[in-house]
Amino acid sequence: MKAYALLGGPYQEWPKDLKNIFFRAQRNHDLIIGVDRGSLLLEELQITPDLAVGDFDSLKKAELSKLEKDVSDIRYSNPIKDLTDSELMVQIAFNDYHVSELFIFGATGGRLDHFLVNLFLGLNPKMKQYINKISLIDKQNKIQYFLPGNHVVKRQKDYPYFGVAALSACQKLNILTAKYELRDYSSELPHVFSSNEFQNNRDSFVLSFDQGLVAIIFSKDLDRYQKLL
Amino acid sequence: MKAYALLGGPYQEWPKDLKNIFFRAQRNHDLIIGVDRGSLLLEELQITPDLAVGDFDSLKKAELSKLEKDVSDIRYSNPIKDLTDSELMVQIAFNDYHVSELFIFGATGGRLDHFLVNLFLGLNPKMKQYINKISLIDKQNKIQYFLPGNHVVKRQKDYPYFGVAALSACQKLNILTAKYELRDYSSELPHVFSSNEFQNNRDSFVLSFDQGLVAIIFSKDLDRYQKLL
Numbered sequence: 181m182k183a184y185a186l187l188g189g190p191y192q193e194w195p196k197d198l199k200n201i202f203f204r205a206q207r208n209h210d211l212i213i214g215v216d217r218g219s220l221l222l223e224e225l226q227i228t229p230d231l232a233v234g235d236f237d238s239l240k241k242a243e244l245s246k247l248e249k250d251v252s253d254i255r256y257s258n259p260i261k262d263l264t265d266s267e268l269m270v271q272i273a274f275n276d277y278h279v280s281e282l283f284i285f286g287a288t289g290g291r292l293d294h295f296l297v298n299l300f301l302g303l304n305p306k307m308k309q310y311i312n313k314i315s316l317i318d319k320q321n322k323i324q325y326f327l328p329g330n331h332v333v334k335r336q337k338d339y340p341y342f343g344v345a346a347l348s349a350c351q352k353l354n355i356l357t358a359k360y361e362l363r364d365y366s367s368e369l370p371h372v373f374s375s376n377e378f379q380n381n382r383d384s385f386v387l388s389f390d391q392g393l394v395a396i397i398f399s400k401d402l403d404r405y406q407k408l409l
Numbered sequence: 410m411k412a413y414a415l416l417g418g419p420y421q422e423w424p425k426d427l428k429n430i431f432f433r434a435q436r437n438h439d440l441i442i443g444v445d446r447g448s449l450l451l452e453e454l455q456i457t458p459d460l461a462v463g464d465f466d467s468l469k470k471a472e473l474s475k476l477e478k479d480v481s482d483i484r485y486s487n488p489i490k491d492l493t494d495s496e497l498m499v500q501i502a503f504n505d506y507h508v509s510e511l512f513i514f515g516a517t518g519g520r521l522d523h524f525l526v527n528l529f530l531g532l533n534p535k536m537k538q539y540i541n542k543i544s545l546i547d548k549q550n551k552i553q554y555f556l557p558g559n560h561v562v563k564r565q566k567d568y569p570y571f572g573v574a575a576l577s578a579c580q581k582l583n584i585l586t587a588k589y590e591l592r593d594y595s596s597e598l599p600h601v602f603s604s605n606e607f608q609n610n611r612d613s614f615v616l617s618f619d620q621g622l623v624a625i626i627f628s629k630d631l632d633r634y635q636k637l638l
Contacts (some may be wrong), residue, residue: 190631191422264603288521291628292550293572293603303598321521343522348598349578369532369577370599374493374522399520402419 182210183279184270186229186286187298188217188238192288193318201285202227211277215269218286219247231277233257233269266298266305274310281313288318299323302393303347311393320397330388335378339398343374350392358385411439412508414498415458415515416527417467422518422547423460430514431456440506444498447515448476460506462486462498470513493630495527496536503539510542517547531622532576540622551627559617564607572603579621587614 184205186198197202202391204348206212214222216234220243223229231251232251236244248254255272257265273279287298302311302325316323322336333342344355344362347370355362359377378385387394413434415427424430433454435441443451445463449472452458452544461480465473477483484493484501495516502508516527531540531554545552551565557580562571573584573591584591588606607614616623 234628256584289518290549291487291570291572291603291626291630292552293518293570293574293601293626293628296572296574296601296626297603300599300601318521320519323521325491341520341522342521343525344527351561358604371532372522372529374520374526397520397522397525401520 181279183213183273183277183282184209184210185213185215185216185273185282185284186222187215187266187284188221188290189286189288189294189298189318190290191221191286195317195319198285199225199227201283207344211273211279213269213273214247214251215286216264219251221286223247223250231255231269231272234265235274250404263304263306264297266301267304270301270307270310270314274313279313282310282315284314284316285318287316288321295407299395300347302395303367320399320402324396324398326387326389326394326396328390328392330386331385332397335383336398339400340377341377341399342376343372343373343397343399344369344376344387344391345395345397347393347395350394351390353389353392353394354387356386356388357382410506410508411437412442412511413439413501413504414442414444414511414513415451415504416444416445416448416495416513417519418515418517418523418547420450420515421517423514424546424548427514428454428456430512438500439510441481442502444494444515448480450515452476453517460484460498460501461495463503487533492533492535493526493530495530497531499530499536499539499543503542509544511539511544513543513545514547516545517615519548528624529576531624549628549631553625553627554618555618555623555625557619557621559615561613562616562625564612565627568629569606570628571605571607572601572626572628573605573616574601574624574626575599575618576624578624579623580619582618582621583615585615585617586611 183371212229214229214232219229219232228250231253235257257268273282288295301307311325349368351366353365441458443445443458443461446599448461456480460482462484464486486497502511517524530536540554578597582594
């Protein structure tokens with residue numbers, strides 16, 4: 181069973197076909213998760229989440245009552261938080277529901293401290309065991325996480341570009357058989373190598389590093405960005 | 410003289426009154442800067458930049474010719490880059506034009522590796538001397554950078570929330586006289602403390618830390634985010 185989660189980020193950043201993504205997931209009996217306001221957004225899309233996680237502080241009383249009536253598994257996060265709502269959701273999805281993979285939507289845009297909390301999810305040592313099974317997806321980007329080691333990173337359909345983000349100190353980072361190669365990069369500071377591409381005749385590149393956490397940000401251009409005002 | 414720069418990020422993320430912000434800057438004889446495609450976007454707003462920086466790779470030949478005709482100072486970045494286009498722009502603005510402050514727009518949204526390159530600007534040791542004079546601004550966020558020391562961080566009009574982002578390892582981070590306080594936090598990993606607020610009766614909070622780079626992300630909610638589809 182896979183899991184599909186919606187967080188509270190602005191709908192302008194969602195993939196265009198998000199409603200269908202969730203409908204399809206529902207038909208496949210995958211786990212549908214709403215995080216905080218994301219639970220409500222799912223209901224507005226006529227999708228009842230199987231699991232709702234959050235402190236639900238920003239919800240009106242009637243909104244929360246409806247959620248409590250509809251959703252079979254609601255988990256209230258602790259206001260003095262050990263884990264963020266998103267992190268708690270990850271833990272429940274993998275520990276209690278044993279999902280094989282987790283796709284997170286609604287994680288980007290809006291208030292950027294919220295986005296960074298979501299992006300930095302993988303830096304929490306408690307998330308380490310799950311992080312290579314998680315993707316963050318919006319209308320233009322797909323983010324995957326990699327732990328130290330050797331990885332063959334596959335080309336993702338519809339995403340011509342990728343950036344390699346060392347989110348913390350890293351040791352011996354290599355990007356090989358990609359358009360722009362990098363050898364033996366080490367730094368105490370996070371750094372992003374942006375706008376890389378796959379080689380024409382290849383469907384993968386090789387990523388390796390000895391220490392740190394790397395996010396690969398697959399991305400595409402959107403036509404409408406070219407047109408102004 | 411202050412400087413106002415537009416990068417190539419999607420216009421959907423710009424502050425609503427961006428055109429006026431640049432017109433006002435022009436009237437005040439502040440420095441107007443376009444970075445790569447941002448130069449073109451400024452021209453579409455009927456504003457000729459004083460300075461254009463970039464490799465201009467993504468521009469059509471006619472677009473570049475027009476820029477070269479209109480803009481008095483064009484700097485071509487090196488394809489084998491030591492500095493990113495944004496970093497080169499920062500260096501030129503402060504070193505050659507001696508601006509007192511730099512406001513950067515068009516840095517967020519779109520391809521998220523590009524956004525992270527902009528956000529992580531302050532992590533480049535070559536940018537350190539300028540970083541406390543730089544703000545990144547979009548329709549919902551204003552990001553400022555702080556170097557180690559004691560800081561009184563002032564409330565920003567129209568931004569009720571703030572997040573404190575340790576962008577690299579940090580030592581002895583304190584957030585005092587804010588709604589949520591933090592004492593003596595140290596970590597080898599970047600971390601974001603999100604959704605903080607000023608205390609009701611205060612117009613500032615105290616930020617201090619011994620080592621690292623901290624970004625304060627001031628933010629607000631946008632009404633239209635509440636309304637779905």
